[in-house]
Amino acid sequence: MTAKRQNFVRLAERRTNKVLKAIDTLGHCSNKHLYEYGSEDINIIFQRIEDEIKVIKTKFEREGKVFKFEGGEE
Numbered sequence: 001m002t003a004k005r006q007n008f009v010r011l012a013e014r015r016t017n018k019v020l021k022a023i024d025t026l027g028h029c030s031n032k033h034l035y036e037y038g039s040e041d042i043n044i045i046f047q048r049i050e051d052e053i054k055v056i057k058t059k060f061e062r063e064g065k066v067f068k069f070e071g072g073e074e
Contacts, residue, residue, distance in 0.1 A: 029035055
């Protein structure tokens with residue numbers, strides 16, 4: 001395994017586990033005995049999370065690709 005791959009695996013595992021822990025912690029807010037919230041609040045939270053996941057996924061998918069105009073005539 002190359003050094004770049006080792007660094008990626010090490011950092012990606014650590015950061016992914018931090019994200020998963022944060023999501024689990026957010027889940028504690030779902031306790032209706034302790035907190036008051038509505039469906040609009042839930043939609044706002046999850047829409048923001050989903051939007052950010054799309055942005056990050058796009059960054060991974062675009063790495064190394066070269067931009068070209070489709071049908072590229074000037």
